[in-house]
Amino acid sequence: MKKVSLLIIFVLILATSLVKNSTKEIEDKIFALNQSIRSLKVEFGDLMLEYNFLSSPDKLIQYQSQYFEKELIKIDVMRIKEISEKNNTIELTDLKKMIKDE
Amino acid sequence: MNEKNSQIILEEYENKFLYRKSKTNLNIEFNRIAFIFFVFVVISIIFSIQLLHLGSLKKDNEVKTLITKKNYRADILDRNGNYLVKSVSSIDLGINPTEVIDEKRLLVNLQLIFPNKNFSEIKKKLNKGKFFYLEKKISSQNFEKIMLLGDKSIKYEEKLTRIYPQKNLFSHIIGQIDDDNQGISGIEKSFDKELKTSTEPLSLTVDTDIQFLVREELERFQSIFRSKGSAAILMNVNNGEIISMVSYPDFDLNKREALKDLNFLNRASKGVYELGSVFKTFTIAAGLEANLIEVDTEFLNLEKKLKCGKSTIGEYDDKIPSDLTVEQILIRSGNIGSVRIGQRLEIDKLRSFLDKIGVLKTINFDIEEVGEPIPFRWGKCKLATVSFGHGITTTPLQLAKGYAIVTNGGFDIKPSLIKKDANHIWNKKRIIKEGISKKINLILRKIVSTKEGTAGLANIKGYQIGGKTGTAQKTITGGYSRAKVNTFVAIFPTSKPKYVMVVLLDEPKISENYIYKYRNKKGSYKGTPYNTAGWTSVEVAGKIIEKIGPILATKYMEN
Numbered sequence: 001m002k003k004v005s006l007l008i009i010f011v012l013i014l015a016t017s018l019v020k021n022s023t024k025e026i027e028d029k030i031f032a033l034n035q036s037i038r039s040l041k042v043e044f045g046d047l048m049l050e051y052n053f054l055s056s057p058d059k060l061i062q063y064q065s066q067y068f069e070k071e072l073i074k075i076d077v078m079r080i081k082e083i084s085e086k087n088n089t090i091e092l093t094d095l096k097k098m099i100k101d102e
Numbered sequence: 103m104n105e106k107n108s109q110i111i112l113e114e115y116e117n118k119f120l121y122r123k124s125k126t127n128l129n130i131e132f133n134r135i136a137f138i139f140f141v142f143v144v145i146s147i148i149f150s151i152q153l154l155h156l157g158s159l160k161k162d163n164e165v166k167t168l169i170t171k172k173n174y175r176a177d178i179l180d181r182n183g184n185y186l187v188k189s190v191s192s193i194d195l196g197i198n199p200t201e202v203i204d205e206k207r208l209l210v211n212l213q214l215i216f217p218n219k220n221f222s223e224i225k226k227k228l229n230k231g232k233f234f235y236l237e238k239k240i241s242s243q244n245f246e247k248i249m250l251l252g253d254k255s256i257k258y259e260e261k262l263t264r265i266y267p268q269k270n271l272f273s274h275i276i277g278q279i280d281d282d283n284q285g286i287s288g289i290e291k292s293f294d295k296e297l298k299t300s301t302e303p304l305s306l307t308v309d310t311d312i313q314f315l316v317r318e319e320l321e322r323f324q325s326i327f328r329s330k331g332s333a334a335i336l337m338n339v340n341n342g343e344i345i346s347m348v349s350y351p352d353f354d355l356n357k358r359e360a361l362k363d364l365n366f367l368n369r370a371s372k373g374v375y376e377l378g379s380v381f382k383t384f385t386i387a388a389g390l391e392a393n394l395i396e397v398d399t400e401f402l403n404l405e406k407k408l409k410c411g412k413s414t415i416g417e418y419d420d421k422i423p424s425d426l427t428v429e430q431i432l433i434r435s436g437n438i439g440s441v442r443i444g445q446r447l448e449i450d451k452l453r454s455f456l457d458k459i460g461v462l463k464t465i466n467f468d469i470e471e472v473g474e475p476i477p478f479r480w481g482k483c484k485l486a487t488v489s490f491g492h493g494i495t496t497t498p499l500q501l502a503k504g505y506a507i508v509t510n511g512g513f514d515i516k517p518s519l520i521k522k523d524a525n526h527i528w529n530k531k532r533i534i535k536e537g538i539s540k541k542i543n544l545i546l547r548k549i550v551s552t553k554e555g556t557a558g559l560a561n562i563k564g565y566q567i568g569g570k571t572g573t574a575q576k577t578i579t580g581g582y583s584r585a586k587v588n589t590f591v592a593i594f595p596t597s598k599p600k601y602v603m604v605v606l607l608d609e610p611k612i613s614e615n616y617i618y619k620y621r622n623k624k625g626s627y628k629g630t631p632y633n634t635a636g637w638t639s640v641e642v643a644g645k646i647i648e649k650i651g652p653i654l655a656t657k658y659m660e661n
Contacts, residue, residue, distance in 0.1 A: 005139050014147070045188065046178070052185045053267040057314035075652045077564045095655055 147388035173262040175283060177303040181521055192239040192263045199228045201255035208253055209443045215247050257659045266355040271313050273352040274368040288469050305521040307343040315649045320350045323642045326598045327610035333498050335604045339506040341528050342515035343545050371499040374473035375587045378574030381491030382440045386432055387508045388455035389443045397429045397541050404438045410483040432545045433555050437490045444489025449480045458533050459504040462497040467518040473497040491572060502604045505591045509599045543568055548598040553622060556636040559620040560644035565651050566595035571635035584607040588635035590643045605643040
């Protein structure tokens, strides 16, 4: 019994030190990853802000008047088609067919 | 004391104290080991509990560190993940002249970094001996260069800057913050705590593209109808998500101006108006709810004028027939017919219906800028005027809510600007009887699609628009002014409503040069014939829906 108890204590001490050691290693890795994610997040946020500003409706209208005034036309909702795939065939249906005036 | 008695006799009892190996001794040793083991187990348990406890506290600790982080404020996104507000930290640079060691050297170094600055001014400031700001919102490159100088007199201050890439577009919704990172209006104020503590950005229900198109039309028609201001709300009738909410005039949030002009008020949620005939829909819905009328119930021999106390109630259109069904009363916007329905309802039923759909009391909304409908005392005359939308006030936001409930099948909704996560379960609570919406929607459609209706200019092909117009005179102390508030509430598609749109023009004037293109017939018309909602706000709403319609039809077809 004595030997068993001592063995359990020894195993517990060994297991604790092993777990603690591996936890520390994982923690270090997590810290390093978090740091690199943080800087990437900041960079991503700045780029997204730039993208949102450059692609804002206000800017797009400005670009349209500058470069594509005659090329871009207003879409009539009745001309919009919906693409669907049924039995390996592509079908085109009017988007607005379901809304029929009474 | 007696000496004999006090003598101590020492005897040896060695034999009695002889060490003997016994079985009990073995037990003592085992108990000791068991005790150590027990102590070890207890320590391990305490340690584990402590670890678990710390693990569970981790999130709270993170929040606490953020709270103490002075220069933090979460970003705000639209429903598609586009930035509406982004926080960036900026650095302001100042000089404390009392700590300058070598002024000449400092000025030469600064001149190399800021070649465009006026250094004679800086020299004067240095001689005054008081702290001054050298450069605000300095770039990171220049900041690094300045720090490399290693001059103790150079002081820097890290500040939080909010960038609004959409400029004016969401000014009334987002609101502003002060220099101490405190929200002072809009979402910035009402979600101040969340924005300071949340690590995730706050997502709103609004759509930038749609908001832009709505605002663009309001701005265009502001110059055509020369109105004092205008507002528009586009809301999902089934869940109350606000896709667009514009109040014009607005302001550029990046300029951080102190606004004192009352005209910059958020007309959509804070503006309290008498909205006129748009209330007739509620009177009829209340009548249907109380089973007192049906769509085809006839009202015969309706007078052209009614006297109530000192005031006279008349018809807007003199050609309106004397015999009308309930449906015709709403299509032709009959005042006297609406009064008769109201009288049949009586005060309690009409009041409780209006209360139920949320137009009488202040609305609980995501921003604090909400108007309070003016309270009034009900009486016979009040019942008559309220029945056709006069003598009763509310906000455009509450009007949109009321129409959403009346047309969505009778389910209660709460207008919201905050996007719920994908797992959110929408609790649908029916507050109006089933079937009423269907009847109302059919009538609203006829107001737009038939020539008797007052909103033919909004009959855009493919969207099945229904709606009701409201032209009301603005109240002044002791009466009404000649200035008007023209409103149009649109519902579309009427066969299964998805959206409600309110367009309000505050004090519009007629335009002599604007060309109207008829939608229900061929041809066009130059100039505004009447300063009514049918010729002003309906036209604006029609143009807006024509522009945003393809986006709504394609982008939100799954919703």
